Amino acid sequence: xxxxxxxxxxxxxxxxxxxxxxxxxxxxxxxxxxxxxxxxxxxxxxxxxxxxxxxxxxxxxxxxxxxxxxxxxxxxxxxxxxxxxxxxxxxxxxxxxxxxxxxxxxxxxxxxxxxxxxxxxxxxxxxxxxxxxxxxxxxxxxxxxxxxxxxxxxxxxxxxxxxxxxxxxxxxxxxxxxxxxxxxxxxxxxxxxxxxxxxxxxxxxxxxxxxxxxxxxxxxxxxxxxxxxxxxxxxxxxxxxx
Amino acid sequence: xxxxxxxxxxxxxxxxxxxxxxxxxxxxxxxxxxxxxxxxxxxxxxxxxxxxxxxxxxxxxxxxxxxxxxxxxxxxxxxxxxxxxxxxxxxxxxxxxxxxxxxxxxxxxxxxxxxxxxxxxxxxxxxxxxxxxxxxxxxxxxxxxxxxxxxxxxxxxxxxxxxxxxxxxxxxxxxxxxxxxxxxxxxxxxxxxxxxxxxxxxxxxxxxxxxxxxxxxxxxxxxxxxxxxxxxxxxxxxxxxxxxxxxxxxxxxxxxxxxxxxxxxxx
Numbered sequence: 001x002x003x004x005x006x007x008x009x010x011x012x013x014x015x016x017x018x019x020x021x022x023x024x025x026x027x028x029x030x031x032x033x034x035x036x037x038x039x040x041x042x043x044x045x046x047x048x049x050x051x052x053x054x055x056x057x058x059x060x061x062x063x064x065x066x067x068x069x070x071x072x073x074x075x076x077x078x079x080x081x082x083x084x085x086x087x088x089x090x091x092x093x094x095x096x097x098x099x100x101x102x103x104x105x106x107x108x109x110x111x112x113x114x115x116x117x118x119x120x121x122x123x124x125x126x127x128x129x130x131x132x133x134x135x136x137x138x139x140x141x142x143x144x145x146x147x148x149x150x151x152x153x154x155x156x157x158x159x160x161x162x163x164x165x166x167x168x169x170x171x172x173x174x175x176x177x178x179x180x181x182x183x184x185x186x187x188x189x190x191x192x193x194x195x196x197x198x199x200x201x202x203x204x205x206x207x208x209x210x211x212x213x214x215x216x217x218x219x220x221x222x223x224x225x226x227x228x229x230x231x232x233x234x235x236x237x238x239x240x241x242x
Numbered sequence: 243x244x245x246x247x248x249x250x251x252x253x254x255x256x257x258x259x260x261x262x263x264x265x266x267x268x269x270x271x272x273x274x275x276x277x278x279x280x281x282x283x284x285x286x287x288x289x290x291x292x293x294x295x296x297x298x299x300x301x302x303x304x305x306x307x308x309x310x311x312x313x314x315x316x317x318x319x320x321x322x323x324x325x326x327x328x329x330x331x332x333x334x335x336x337x338x339x340x341x342x343x344x345x346x347x348x349x350x351x352x353x354x355x356x357x358x359x360x361x362x363x364x365x366x367x368x369x370x371x372x373x374x375x376x377x378x379x380x381x382x383x384x385x386x387x388x389x390x391x392x393x394x395x396x397x398x399x400x401x402x403x404x405x406x407x408x409x410x411x412x413x414x415x416x417x418x419x420x421x422x423x424x425x426x427x428x429x430x431x432x433x434x435x436x437x438x439x440x441x442x443x444x445x446x447x448x449x450x451x452x453x454x455x456x457x458x459x460x461x462x463x464x465x466x467x468x469x470x471x472x473x474x475x476x477x478x479x480x481x482x483x484x485x486x487x488x489x490x491x492x493x494x495x496x497x498x499x500x501x502x503x504x505x506x507x508x509x
Contacts, residue, residue, distance in 0.1 A: 069246065094345050101342040101477075108479040185474070195481035199461070201474035202357045210471045210491050214484060 008177055009166040016176050017046075022216065024160070024172045024223055025131075029141065029231035031148050037124075039149025041231070045137035046174055049129040052141035054149040057119035071116030075104035077138055079127040099135050106139055106159065106188040106198035112152040121151060132178040133161045136186050136224075139198065144228050148235070156228050157197055159188035160220030162213045164203060169212050171220045183209075187217035191225045245455075253441070253456035260444040266452060267296075272493055274436075274448040277396060277504060281404035289405020289427075293397045296450060297387025299331075300394050302379060302401035308368065308410055308417040309376035319366020320376035323352035325383070325394040332386040350475045351381065351394045351435075354464035357472040358433035360402065365428040368410055368417050375407065377427070388451035391462045391475075395435035396501065402427060403508040431466040432505045434498035435473075438463075438490050440482060445490060447497055461487065463494035467502065471495075 013021050025046030034040035037053035044050075060066040077100040081090045092100075103125070111121065123146065125138045136159035143157040163173035164183035173184050183203020189196055196218075205213055256266055265271065275296030284290035289304035309320050325348040329337050340348070355361075366375040379401055381394040406424035410417040439449035439457035446453060454460070459478035466472050471491055476482065482490070 067246075094349060097342050097345045098349050101346055102475075105477060105479055106481075109481050190481065194483060196476070196484060196487060197481035199474055199476040199482070199487060201471065202353055204357065204359075204466070204470045204472050206470055207491060207495065211488055214487065218484065 008180060009168065013168065015165070015170065015174075017174055021168060022171045022219070024220060025174065027224065027227045029144055029227055031144055031231050031235040037145070037149075039145045039147070039151070041141040041144040041148060043137050043141035043144075045131070045133065045140065046172075047129060047131035048127070048134050048137040050134065050138050050141050051126045051128060052138065052145040053124045054121065054142075054145045054151070055124070056121035056149070057116040057151070058122075060118065060120040065120070066118045069114070069117055071113040071119045071121060073104055073108050073111060073113060073121050073123065075100050075107065075123040075125070075142070077103055077125045077127070077135070079130055079134075083127050083130045099138075102198055102200065103135060103139050103142060107142060107146065107157055109195060109197050110143065110153050110155050110157045110190055111146060112154065115152055121146070121149075132173050132175040132184075133186065135159070136161050136188070139188055140224055140228060144231060147232055155190035155192045156225060157188050158191055158221040158225040158228060159186065159198060160217055160224050161186040162217035162220060164205060164209060164213065169209060169216050171216050183213065185213050185217055187214060187221060189218055189221040191222055249455050252452055256453060256456060257442050257444075260441060260446075265446060267450060271444060272447045272497060274497060274501070275450075277501065279396070279400045279504060279508065281400055281508060288408065289401045289403075291397050291400035291404055293393060293400055295389060295393040295396065295448070297385065298383070298389060298393040299385035299387075300381055300383050300390075300397040302381040302394075302397035304401045304405040305378045305380070306405065306407055307376055307378075308373055311367070311371065311374040316371030317367060318363035319361075319374040321356060321361055321363060321379070322376070323355055323379040323381070323398050324348045325351050325381040325390070327383040327386060327390065331383045335386075346475070346477065347390055347394060350391055350462055350473070351398055353473045353475070354395050354433050354435045355379070355398060355402070358431055358464060358466040360399070360429060360431055360433050362428040362430050368412055369415065372415065373412070373417050375410065377402070377405075386451065388454050389437050389448050391437045392435050392448060395433070395464070399433060399505060400508055403429065403505060429509070431468065432502050433464050433466055433472065434501045434505070435462055435464040436494040436497045437461070438493065439478075440480070440486065445486060445493075447493060461490050463491055465495050465498045469495055
């Protein structure tokens with residue numbers, strides 16, 4: 001098999017998509033894009049195109065899942081069959097089930113569930129087109145959608161990955177870098193609380209690189225936070241003034 | 243409902259003890275439970291291990307057979323780790339399709355062994371793009387006493403270390419088993435997974451079932467023999483600070499060394 005190795009980085013640290021080491025892809029977020037959902041958001045993060053819809057707090061079905069002392073959060077991350085190069089089977093894969101779980105656990109610390117006993121807040125995420133870092137982008141949209149639904153929150157959750165490509169630590173790993181790079185580390189942060197709510201890694205990092213990589217990702221999370229904040233302000237403050 | 247009240251009481255007791263630097267079973271915060279490893283327990287498998295980590299017990303079997311390579315990875319053999327919690331292992335586990343916890347468990351165990359590149363998969367190729375050797379490492383939790391992530395990972399590593407790879411010859415482009423000839427698997431490094439739980443402001447290594455029932459968050463870090471960090475998974479419904487995570491990565495490396503010595507003896 002002939003493998004076409006894309007050159008991931010030039011000598012002076014310019015990446016295969018033209019970005020510098022510490023540069024994010026373009027991000028745009030739109031708030032309140034769905035009529036039926038209580039809260040929603042659409043994010044474009046590089047080539048990722050992702051919708052998030054939030055329903056609730058509402059009655060829990062099946063009832064045995066309900067918690068008497070607190071609300072519960074459920075999350076479904078799903079990729080459309082047409083979102084990737086080769087058609088994806090629409091049934092949820094093991095990967096999607098794991099990602100749903102880590103996204104739920106990343107959002108949970110930010111949502112004040114205690115205020116809504118016996119109810120559920122459902123977060124549905126649909127990846128319409130996937131590029132590298134779709135779980136982070138999905139999480140960014142989901143957090144904004146929760147805010148749009150008017151659910152009391154301690155903070156937004158902002159997520160971004162960092163990684164190791166051609167022996168250098170880079171921010172926001174794209175698809176090519178994810179496939180052929182040396183490490184990928186998605187991180188989610190509650191920027192005002194200073195809590196890391198998602199951390200995964202696959203790849204190989206020296207202990208020093210591990211620290212740098214995490215710090216790099218955290219810087220990215222804070223940049224993403226500004227975009228999320230601006231998107232929410234746009235809906236709730238500019239329309240209010242008109 | 244009842245268990246929620248009990249968990250709350252457990253948490254109070256556990257936290258009270260942690261404030262004095264102690265744990266409910268008398269261990270120090272960064273101390274693992276004793277690990278015992280027995281290999282070769284299933285002679286019909288190519289490799290096997292039964293391990294005990296405190297009250298947690300896992301049995302792993304390794305099956306090796308020729309397979310077709312993945313379409314985009316024709317120059318590599320196949321390595322698949324799975325994990326399941328048997329219904330006899332825990333009163334709260336029911337038979338049926340795996341839930342998200344079990345899927346996460348299996349994927350984190352697999353990731354640890356895959357990302358450290360424990361096995362040189364290039365050496366498992368019979369005919370490039372056509373035929374390779376597949377290694378299937380299946381772990382079953384038979385008694386659950388907390389920290390299934392590390393227990394399944396240790397059992398998988400021990401199972402791999404104990405296995406012998408049968409020899410296959412190519413006849414008419416098809417692999418044929420050569421009776422009686424085996425070799426050691428191509429091991430490059432020894433992955434060690436270390437799981438820690440945060441309870442309040444304290445981080446404890448190798449949590450028991452009681453500690454897990456009241457933890458805020460969990461982190462699993464897998465390191466290799468060269469001291470690299472190769473796989474991480476955060477779990478649980480709360481988070482960590484950056485300082486805590488860096489501390490955890492250092493703990494994972496130091497605790498990992500002791501376990502790795504135990505693995506070395508199996509080689």
